[in-house]
Amino acid sequence: MTAAPPAAIGGMTPISEDNPPAVELRDVTKAYPGPVVALDQVSLQVRRGQAVAVVGASGSGKSTLLNLMGTLDAPTTGEVLIDGHRTEHLADRQLAGLRSHYLGFVFQHFHLSDRLTALDNVASGLLYCGVARRQRRALALAALDMVGIGRRAGNLPYQLSGGERQRVAIARAVVHRPLLLLADEPTGALDSATGRAVLDLLLELHRIGTTLVVITHDPNIAARLPARVQVADGHIRRVEGLWP
Amino acid sequence: MMGWRNRHGDDRRPQARGTGPLRDPSGLPEPGRLSPLDVIQLATLGIRSRRLRAALSTLGVAIGMATLVLVVAIPRSSDAALLARLSALGSNLLEAEAQPQNGLAVSFPSDAAAMAARIAPVTAAAELGNTRVVVRRSRLVAPATTVGLDVLASSTDLLHVVSGSMATGQFLSPATERFPVAVLGHQAAASLGIDRPATVDKPERVLIGSRWFTVIGIAAPMPVTSDLDWAVLVGWNAARVDLGFNGRATVAYVRADPGELGPVSAVLGPTLYPPAPGLVNVTQPSDALAAQRASQATSSGLLIGLAAVSLLVGGIGIANTMFVAVSERKQEIGLRRALGATRRQIRLQFLGEAITLSALGGLAGTTIGALAATGYALWEGWPPTVPAAVIGTGVLGATVVGALAGLQPATRAARLPLERSRRALTAQAACFCSCPCASSHVALTSWGVR
Numbered sequence: 001m002t003a004a005p006p007a008a009i010g011g012m013t014p015i016s017e018d019n020p021p022a023v024e025l026r027d028v029t030k031a032y033p034g035p036v037v038a039l040d041q042v043s044l045q046v047r048r049g050q051a052v053a054v055v056g057a058s059g060s061g062k063s064t065l066l067n068l069m070g071t072l073d074a075p076t077t078g079e080v081l082i083d084g085h086r087t088e089h090l091a092d093r094q095l096a097g098l099r100s101h102y103l104g105f106v107f108q109h110f111h112l113s114d115r116l117t118a119l120d121n122v123a124s125g126l127l128y129c130g131v132a133r134r135q136r137r138a139l140a141l142a143a144l145d146m147v148g149i150g151r152r153a154g155n156l157p158y159q160l161s162g163g164e165r166q167r168v169a170i171a172r173a174v175v176h177r178p179l180l181l182l183a184d185e186p187t188g189a190l191d192s193a194t195g196r197a198v199l200d201l202l203l204e205l206h207r208i209g210t211t212l213v214v215i216t217h218d219p220n221i222a223a224r225l226p227a228r229v230q231v232a233d234g235h236i237r238r239v240e241g242l243w244p
Numbered sequence: 245m246m247g248w249r250n251r252h253g254d255d256r257r258p259q260a261r262g263t264g265p266l267r268d269p270s271g272l273p274e275p276g277r278l279s280p281l282d283v284i285q286l287a288t289l290g291i292r293s294r295r296l297r298a299a300l301s302t303l304g305v306a307i308g309m310a311t312l313v314l315v316v317a318i319p320r321s322s323d324a325a326l327l328a329r330l331s332a333l334g335s336n337l338l339e340a341e342a343q344p345q346n347g348l349a350v351s352f353p354s355d356a357a358a359m360a361a362r363i364a365p366v367t368a369a370a371e372l373g374n375t376r377v378v379v380r381r382s383r384l385v386a387p388a389t390t391v392g393l394d395v396l397a398s399s400t401d402l403l404h405v406v407s408g409s410m411a412t413g414q415f416l417s418p419a420t421e422r423f424p425v426a427v428l429g430h431q432a433a434a435s436l437g438i439d440r441p442a443t444v445d446k447p448e449r450v451l452i453g454s455r456w457f458t459v460i461g462i463a464a465p466m467p468v469t470s471d472l473d474w475a476v477l478v479g480w481n482a483a484r485v486d487l488g489f490n491g492r493a494t495v496a497y498v499r500a501d502p503g504e505l506g507p508v509s510a511v512l513g514p515t516l517y518p519p520a521p522g523l524v525n526v527t528q529p530s531d532a533l534a535a536q537r538a539s540q541a542t543s544s545g546l547l548i549g550l551a552a553v554s555l556l557v558g559g560i561g562i563a564n565t566m567f568v569a570v571s572e573r574k575q576e577i578g579l580r581r582a583l584g585a586t587r588r589q590i591r592l593q594f595l596g597e598a599i600t601l602s603a604l605g606g607l608a609g610t611t612i613g614a615l616a617a618t619g620y621a622l623w624e625g626w627p628p629t630v631p632a633a634v635i636g637t638g639v640l641g642a643t644v645v646g647a648l649a650g651l652q653p654a655t656r657a658a659r660l661p662l663e664r665s666r667r668a669l670t671a672q673a674a675c676f677c678s679c680p681c682a683s684s685h686v687a688l689t690s691w692g693v694r
Contacts, residue, residue, distance in 0.1 A: 096587075115293050129276045130277060
């Protein structure tokens with residue numbers, strides 16, 4: 001595939017402890033009406049090129065952490081910085097631009113459009129990046145090749161296995177070469193063998209430089225990532241392998 | 245808790261504040277613009293996913309639009325047929341009738357038709373005189389019994405002037421007008437029970453006054469001068485000789501230049517009856533048909549109102565469908581927001597979907613309405629008339645209805661808190677798949693490490 005990638009913000013970064021932070025949380029608290037404090041005074045930074053597992057039991061606040069990192073939620077107090085940009089005062093349009101260029105999301109349930117082929121599902125990852133229509137499909141095909149299912153580009157989601165569907169979702173998340181790939185229980189809807197293969201793929205993406213944050217409740221999955229952040233009761237209880 | 249090891253080798257957690265360089269917010273990337281083709285594709289994605297629902301929700305608009313086209317097109321076809329009939333009969337015919345004065349009959353002087361024919365724009369003139377004699381079927385009918393039929397002395401060119409025609413037999417001619425022969429109007433013939441003129445085998449006759457008149461013809465219906473349908477016409481001279489007619493006309497028909505009908509109307513009274521022109525009532529017989537058209541226009545106005553109500557109901561149906569769609573598609577909205585869609589782009593997608601739904605309904609309704617109107621017109625023998633403006637206005641109207649119907653649901657979709665749509669992304673029931681997955685090979689060829 002010879003198509004030029006979009007003007008990527010981040011994506012494939014050399015692995016180095018001196019890399020600038022891709023995402024940074026400063027004294028972040030997130031409270032919901034109730035009041036329920038999902039996160040309490042959490043500070044954390046993930047540098048470019050790192051791969052981190054955020055692990056914790058259900059209700060520990062790990063998903064809230066991912067949503068804050070992905071600007072899908074705003075903190076009640078504290079600051080979230082994406083590539084050094086403070087996000088708390090950004091307008092919807094600026095946040096949307098930040099998500100479309102800097103971030104990639106992988107969800108547990110894939111969320112592919114039933115009416116679109118694998119290729120068009122992946123191309124939809126570039127829809128809001130300002131990439132020309134023809135180039136979108138070329139880049140989508142390259143991304144599908146990269147995740148190993150280029151041959152299934154013309155298939156509809158129902159014609160794909162669960163693992164293949166998650167690969168399509170991963171291709172959609174990385175097609176624009178995001179600064180940060182956020183995966184929320186990416187193996188949660190898959191059997192253990194398929195889950196392992198999907199995790200292998202994510203680690204392969206990390207090996208070539210993708211900054212990766214994986215949310216998981218499974219300590220075995222967390223153990224396979226180079227760094228781990230354990231969350232419990234809205235606090236970071238343990239940090240392991242994370243670059244300072 | 246495992247100790248934190250920073251680049252300096254100590255185990256303190258780094259001070260979060262200020263560890264990363266702050267960037268200028270103006271350097272943030274702009275969200276991409278959607279091309280018109282992208283918007284169309286997004287607008288039709290939801291419709292293609294739920295085709296039956298889409299079809300049902302467009303039904304209201306389609307019915308409204310079909311009704312609208314029908315109620316506009318059918319009267320237009322009817323009008324076209326009427327106009328064709330009017331132009332064939334001629335709308336430049338004037339009728340001048342003497343009005344009774346103090347209960348006494350007034351009649352024009354002799355040679356009234358000749359006088360009228362001398363008015364410059366008048367191209368032809370004919371006259372009728374009421375003989376005030378009763379027509380009967382036989383002597384067994386009492387002389388005082390009338391059946392509402394007038395016996396009129398007619399000039400021989402009457403049929404030509406009123407553009408009439410004969411259903412059967414012949415009209416009065418210079419050769420026959422002095423003999424006791426009669427021509428029956430269409431309704432008069434039916435009233436008297438006569439369906440054909442006299443033959444050698446069956447000599448049809450009517451008793452006019454005390455004299456038998458042989459029926460030589462029956463006129464075809466005359467829609468413009470329908471009074472003549474109820475008349476028994478006899479020759480001018482025969483009336484004078486056999487019926488004691490005074491030879492003075494009571495009605496005159498004139499054909500005039502269509503552009504000069506007003507001036508001719510104005511001078512017709514003074515010309516025909518100089519002593520009291522005000523007693524001459526001049527009318528244009530085609531006005532009655534025009535009044536009929538006007539009453540049809542009023543009723544089609546009501547029907548257009550009904551069609552508008554139907555369109556409104558269709559719009560409400562689309563709004564309802566769109567509200568349901570927004571509720572059902574929170575996951576999709578959340579996903580698109582995660583992919584970088586702005587609120588405006590979400591609004592555009594749902595608004596586009598509502599407009600597309602309504603426009604499709606409008607297009608279907610217009611097509612059905614046009615086909616039905618054409619079929620009905622052909623069945624009635626009218627010229628099929630479906631005005632292009634109605635089709636254009638219909639589709640445009642449906643688009644406007646769609647835009648109005650979709651505005652609120654689209655705004656709701658755009659304003660859906662990101663948190664709620666994000667929850668929808670994580671709340672879906674799992675789709676479990678036990679298939680073994682392909683290898684995790686990553687092709688690095690085009691993905692250079694940065």
